[in-house]
Amino acid sequence: MSEKMEGKTELICIVCPRGCHLVVDENLNVTGNTCKRGEVYGKNEVTNPTRTVTSTVQLDGSAVTRLPVKTSQPIPKGKIFELMAELVKVHVTAPVEMNQVILPHVLGTDADVVATRAVR
């Protein structure tokens, strides 16, 4: 969540549970962070916000019907709804290995969608 005020953006760092209140100015100077990770997060959140997406896909051939998946790295926030629409169409057949790539280079990004559990 962020709020713009007179060329500055206020946001809460979500990198760790401490939740520092950050302010990013028009020159991308970050204040309010307790550590370097918050500075990186603040700059990225203003210039190119990204998120790691977790979801499930249909799993066939197993008593378990949904396979938990996630993106191997964060993707642009603007692509999240498009990704969720893609995941609705996916059917995977067991067995599945942990970290097995389900969708490579999803939506033209460097991220793969991978399984987050193994199913025999």
Ligand code: SF4
């Ligand atoms: S700035 Fe550092 S300490 Fe503060 S919430 Fe972000 S990661 Fe945690």
